[in-house]
Amino acid sequence: MTTTTLAVLVPFLPFLGAAAGLLLGRRIPGLVRPLAVLPTLTALLLAVLVAVRQGGGTGGGTAPVDAATELTPTGSVPIELALHIDGFAALVAVLVGVVASCVQIYSTGYLREDPRYPSYAALVSLFTSAMLLVVYSGDLMVLLVGWEIMGICSYFLVGHYWETPEARAASLKAFLVTKLGDVPFLIGLFALAADTGSFRITTILSTVADNGLDHPTLIALLLLAGVAGKSAQFPLHTWLPDAMAGPTPVSALIHAATMVAAGVYFVARLLPVFALSGAALVVLAVMAAVTMAGSALAALAQDDIKRVFAYSTIGQLGYMTGALAVGDRGAAVFHLLSHGAFKALLFLAAGVIIHAAGTNSLAAMSRMGGLRDRIPDAYWTMTVALLALAAIPPFSGFFSKEAVLGAAEHTATGHAGSVPTAAGWIVLVAGLLTALLTAAYATRLWLLAFHGRGAQAPDHGRQPLAMTAVLWVLAVPSLAFGLAVGALPDWFDGHSLAPTLTTSVLGTGIALVGALVAYGAWRHTTALAARVPMGAVAATPDGDGAQVEAEAIATHTPAYGDVASAPDPADPGRLLLGPLHRHAAAGFHLDAVYTALFVRPVRAAASLVRFLDREVVETYVRGAGAAPRWLGAAVRRAQTGNVQTYLSALLAGTVVLAVAAVLVATAGA
Numbered sequence: 001m002t003t004t005t006l007a008v009l010v011p012f013l014p015f016l017g018a019a020a021g022l023l024l025g026r027r028i029p030g031l032v033r034p035l036a037v038l039p040t041l042t043a044l045l046l047a048v049l050v051a052v053r054q055g056g057g058t059g060g061g062t063a064p065v066d067a068a069t070e071l072t073p074t075g076s077v078p079i080e081l082a083l084h085i086d087g088f089a090a091l092v093a094v095l096v097g098v099v100a101s102c103v104q105i106y107s108t109g110y111l112r113e114d115p116r117y118p119s120y121a122a123l124v125s126l127f128t129s130a131m132l133l134v135v136y137s138g139d140l141m142v143l144l145v146g147w148e149i150m151g152i153c154s155y156f157l158v159g160h161y162w163e164t165p166e167a168r169a170a171s172l173k174a175f176l177v178t179k180l181g182d183v184p185f186l187i188g189l190f191a192l193a194a195d196t197g198s199f200r201i202t203t204i205l206s207t208v209a210d211n212g213l214d215h216p217t218l219i220a221l222l223l224l225a226g227v228a229g230k231s232a233q234f235p236l237h238t239w240l241p242d243a244m245a246g247p248t249p250v251s252a253l254i255h256a257a258t259m260v261a262a263g264v265y266f267v268a269r270l271l272p273v274f275a276l277s278g279a280a281l282v283v284l285a286v287m288a289a290v291t292m293a294g295s296a297l298a299a300l301a302q303d304d305i306k307r308v309f310a311y312s313t314i315g316q317l318g319y320m321t322g323a324l325a326v327g328d329r330g331a332a333v334f335h336l337l338s339h340g341a342f343k344a345l346l347f348l349a350a351g352v353i354i355h356a357a358g359t360n361s362l363a364a365m366s367r368m369g370g371l372r373d374r375i376p377d378a379y380w381t382m383t384v385a386l387l388a389l390a391a392i393p394p395f396s397g398f399f400s401k402e403a404v405l406g407a408a409e410h411t412a413t414g415h416a417g418s419v420p421t422a423a424g425w426i427v428l429v430a431g432l433l434t435a436l437l438t439a440a441y442a443t444r445l446w447l448l449a450f451h452g453r454g455a456q457a458p459d460h461g462r463q464p465l466a467m468t469a470v471l472w473v474l475a476v477p478s479l480a481f482g483l484a485v486g487a488l489p490d491w492f493d494g495h496s497l498a499p500t501l502t503t504s505v506l507g508t509g510i511a512l513v514g515a516l517v518a519y520g521a522w523r524h525t526t527a528l529a530a531r532v533p534m535g536a537v538a539a540t541p542d543g544d545g546a547q548v549e550a551e552a553i554a555t556h557t558p559a560y561g562d563v564a565s566a567p568d569p570a571d572p573g574r575l576l577l578g579p580l581h582r583h584a585a586a587g588f589h590l591d592a593v594y595t596a597l598f599v600r601p602v603r604a605a606a607s608l609v610r611f612l613d614r615e616v617v618e619t620y621v622r623g624a625g626a627a628p629r630w631l632g633a634a635v636r637r638a639q640t641g642n643v644q645t646y647l648s649a650l651l652a653g654t655v656v657l658a659v660a661a662v663l664v665a666t667a668g669a
Helices: 003-024 029-054 087-110 117-136 140-158 165-196 201-211 216-230 239-245 248-256 260-269 271-275 278-301 305-325 329-357 376-389 396-412 421-450 465-486 501-531 545-560 572-585 587-638 643-668
Strands: 065-072 079-085
Touching (some): 003 029, 087 248, 087 465, 248 329, 260 271, 278 305, 376 396, 376 421, 396 465
16 A cells, blocks of 8 residues: 555544544444544554655655645636645654544543543544644645634534533634634635645745745735634634633643644744745744743643643743744654643643542642542653653653754854844743743642642542553653654754753753742642632542533632632742732733723624614614505405495495596586
8 A cells, every 4th residue: 555545544534433423423332432442543553654654754865745636627726635744744643643542542431421422532533634634735725624624623522511601602712713813824825825826835835945925924924823823822822721611631632733733733834935034933933932921921820720731732832833933843843742742641631630639620639638649640640741841851841842942042143044033032032931930830730739738539449441541651752752852853854953052951950940949839838728728629529530520610610719819828829920920810811801802892893783783774674564564454454345335435436536527527618
């Protein structure tokens, strides 16, 4: 079987699994789990085989896989079913397959009693298929199809617990905010095709290399709007923390290997287009810097364990876009791969913690004793993942994050050619500050979740093997993937990704300072935890993970209130942030700003339009219908069915006509 045929099967198999699951899931329940797991696992094996055959990508001298057939004549720019698989695509597809397979296996235990599991599993498979289509696609219109399918899948999956208002609002918000970015994104795609005469990625890149673009800055900025929405970058990042109202496995899939990774991957694919405009690279650097620092501050103030990881994802995506802003797509995709493994592990371990603790509140966990003894698998694997997140050597996050910082330093010192040095300095400074904050919030979460003091955590028994086994599978790349730093350049552009001395010392030293400061703050505040009870936990101890999580989401606000104003002096994040805590916990009030600037004016305009339609337009419509209606009513009154009345009216009419005729004749004489 050719590599092209294998590559076509990789996204097609999860699609078939999704279709079969939707058609047969309700009728034959026993097929639901095999249809969810087996196609995805098979797609993973085929993706690995494609990567092996690719053998190191273009960096190692292997030509990328290119195949295309014209979809339909358009009369202008052709649309082609095209594949383009280089080293980037081969490895990202393997990441998608690994995470999606782990999520599907994990979900068989996590949602084992959920009545909507068949549709959930089918949507996860469709989500996976769409991302694989984006990864392998060689045509921007076909890529757009996968891009939009992921958007609608996220709407349904985030809203899985539709009984809760949080899930309904989060799914709608995720859909609308990402669509807001997709509008300029689509315009940018058309403008790019108009300048280059093709939607084919290889043709676009060759045209850009030979002739440039007529409007490079405009096209780059339009495309960045879509990337900001899909990859949750400032200012279109606000949907991602709210999306935590969906099931935890969905969060792992969205954050680690699909959707939010799609925007970064798209820019990496078309980086030469963005590199034509220094202004666009500076805008991208500023966007990355604000996203990194702001999200890290917000993560330090969150009480919901999943929202901590949500803001963490936003910040880590900021590192990736920062690497792209300084022109190093190898560092960006390296961090994407590394982050995909440890962030999937963090979310799936969080699902185990929520199930065991009966709550998603870190404040409540800090008042529980012995939680780590109840869930040793989650404790040890999450510890590995948090060390990778904090970029502590030798964990994978250290190598990938240092690759980003090294690229930023390289640009800042003027060694990156056409990339503005300002972009390098912006990314480097923001990256170092974010390293400090990342280590601080990772340490805070670890201490609050696993080192609480108080009543013993409830004992729900051991979690299903399907949930705990995948944690150890993902712990392996979280720990060891950084060791591939020497081989990865052959898969990418051939540039070294090895850590540099300056940024390694700075980054690691700053991370250790952040961790120590957070530990010192926790030691100072932990004695206060017993004095400040935070409410009751309303969760079903014997329920499966999905039921416990749904109840935890629904009861968090009634039990604990708004964490932005809750007086919990036992939280080290409150001590570290001081007066900034209230604003950081609320995401710096960006939702309130958007509500004031956009939501309220749109609602007011809609109310005005409705008033004009009802009171003005409908008045004319009702008036036009009133006159015939009145005339009809008058005529209807005359139709009595009484023959004598008709004869009397006929006689009266005859008399009137006769009198009129006499009067006319007399007047004429």
